[in-house]
Amino acid sequence: MELNNKNILVVGLAKTGVACARFLAGRGARVTVTDMHDEAVLLPQLAQLAAWNIRKVLGRHDEGDFTGADLIVVSPGVPQDHPLLVKAKAADREIVSEIELAARFIDVPLVAITGTNGKTTTTTLAGEIFKANGYRTFVGGNIGNPLIELLESGELVDQVVAEISSFQLEWITAFRPQVAVLLNLSEDHLDRYADYQEYIDAKLRIFKNQDESNFAVVNRDDELVWKYAQGLKAQLFPFSRRQELAEGIFHRDGVIVYRHNGREECFPTNAIRLQGVHNLENIMAALACALLSGCRPDDSFEAVQGFTALHHRMEFVAEVNGVRYYEDSKATNVGSVEKALESFDNITLIAGGKDKGGSYTPLALLVKERVRHLVLIGEAAGRMQAELGHLTDTRLATTLEEAVTLAGHITEPGGIVLMSPACSSFDMFRDYEERAERYIAAVKRL
Structure with a gap:
């Protein structure tokens, strides 16, 4: 993707917007940032952009910036139905999210994890498992650092593990994880979406661009997840704490069992420090991501056993x-x-x-x-x-x-x-x- 001399608008100057603006300016783009907050509120963010030649439109939005941009990068907090984004779309302007922009430049395997609950624990644990297997791993997305910061830093990694929110998925076009995870679905963010179905549709976009070479790790016990998982292009890999699976990962009688292509691995749960039935699901999902990506069973389970609860989660x-x-x-x-x-x-x-x-x-x-x-x-x-x-x-x-x-x-x-x-x-x-x-x-x- 060529960015040099492109006229690019970044909408929203939270952490993601600032990182995008720096990255784009560093690639030679003509960058404009816009935010409805004024300069006094945004002083910390503006200080991070001081070294770059970036045009700033603060305290307002100008319609011409939207309809005249070659590319618009939208921060997650900006809803899709914002009137100026609607006008930009009508003017055939390209609109992308930060994860879409970053993914176009990431050239290592990507694991992406979404769901209403458990995303942060599963993402963090999956990252620890990859690290325990010797992978240089970047963990970020909706937690920690935006994906774009990996590119900005120039850090060399072997694997990316990202927590992805429904907001981030709204403006993707080519974002394609090697392994995509949908943990669960329940009503959330109905102050943002018109109805529950619109929220579900946003979550399902994580599978949108996958093909037969990719994996979709899904919760077999969640009726909605399983319903919408049918017909996906990716290889379906379910996890369950309620039923035995011929292909997938499940819990039975104090043992997590992983089955894939005729291979079986067993992991006793009695030594796991992370408690709670929801965390059993998170553990299985994280293990599935790692084992499907080539991680070693022993090193992977050792990382699981040493993992404890994150702050503010049970x-x-x-x-x-x-x-x-x-x-x-x-x-x-x-x-x-x-x-x-x-x-x-x-x-x-x-x-x-x-x-x-x-x-x-x-x-x-x-x-x-x-x-x-x-x-x-x-x-x-x-x-x-x-x-x-x-x-x-x-x-x-x-x-x-x-x-x-x-x-x-x-x-x-x-x-x-x-x-x-x-x-x-x-x-x-x-x-x-x-x-x-x-x-x-x-x-x-x-």
């Missing part, structure tokens, strides 16, 4: 008066909370936050069977109480700290207090990390 905080406290602040949708509830019994669940538009009723059976007390906070508390409150003892709290104190009073020894919100954090906190920190501090005060 993380053990403390035991106080015989009650164990877990923090799962990254659980910002219903599907993620389902997995968390499947991992415990006798739960006091702290949930709530900024509502994202989906239904909470998929949690009903698990709440009825496993949640002894439900403590609700935030903007979504009223809706959650209406949909779930009749199923168990339900209380309301005005702050997270109050919720933790209340949970400590009502949970009997042997019980679990789990903060797994099913909502985003933006009604009460800066982000999910601040919510986690506040929860941990409240537990420690107990």
Whole structure:
């Protein structure tokens, strides 16, 4: 792809936009960056561009920049239906996402992982497995560093492992992973998409350009994933924790079994440190990515055994008066909370936050069977109480700290207090990390 002297517009100056602008300018493109924030807000980002001759349009967007560009690179936060992108598309301007731009220049195998939940854990673990097998591995995408930063750095690698969001997949045209993973599907980001189907369609684009030489690693136990996996061009490789598979990777009687082309490998799960039924799925998906890519079974499983939970994902905080406290602040949708509830019994669940538009009723059976007390906070508390409150003892709290104190009073020894919100954090906190920190501090005060 020739970039020299091309007129390229970068829309959005978050981390991805800044990295794209630097890369493009370094390849000789005439770059314009545009962002609705003004210069005062964007000073840290602008400082990273100071060494480059880049035109800046801040505090506004100019239509001519969109309709006159040879190429438009869109940051993930910019929706597809933005009026100026609609006009640019009508003017036959080429529009791509950062991952599409990066993939056109990446010449090593790429593993791409998406899904509503578990992406970060699976991506990080897969990266560790490749590294344990001696591969020089770049791990990034929707976590850590954007893919474009690998190209900008000039780092020599053998393998790329990327977490990919639905937003990043919206503007791909040729992005083609050697191994593409769809972990699960549940309602999310309905504040961005017109409906659930539009969100699903965005996720499925990860398989769009694969062919028979590639692999599609999919969750056999997720009905929606399995339904949409039928008819893919890539070789289908399922994972399951509920059923035995003739071809794929599955869990049975404390053993993970990998079967591919007549070969079988077995991995006992008793020494694995990463706990939770959802993490069993993440482990199988990560192992599938690595083994299908030629990694050695022994080195791969050794990496799995040494891997522990990531921050803010089902993380053990403390035991106080015989009650164990877990923090799962990254659980910002219903599907993620389902997995968390499947991992415990006798739960006091702290949930709530900024509502994202989906239904909470998929949690009903698990709440009825496993949640002894439900403590609700935030903007979504009223809706959650209406949909779930009749199923168990339900209380309301005005702050997270109050919720933790209340949970400590009502949970009997042997019980679990789990903060797994099913909502985003933006009604009460800066982000999910601040919510986690506040929860941990409240537990420690107990």
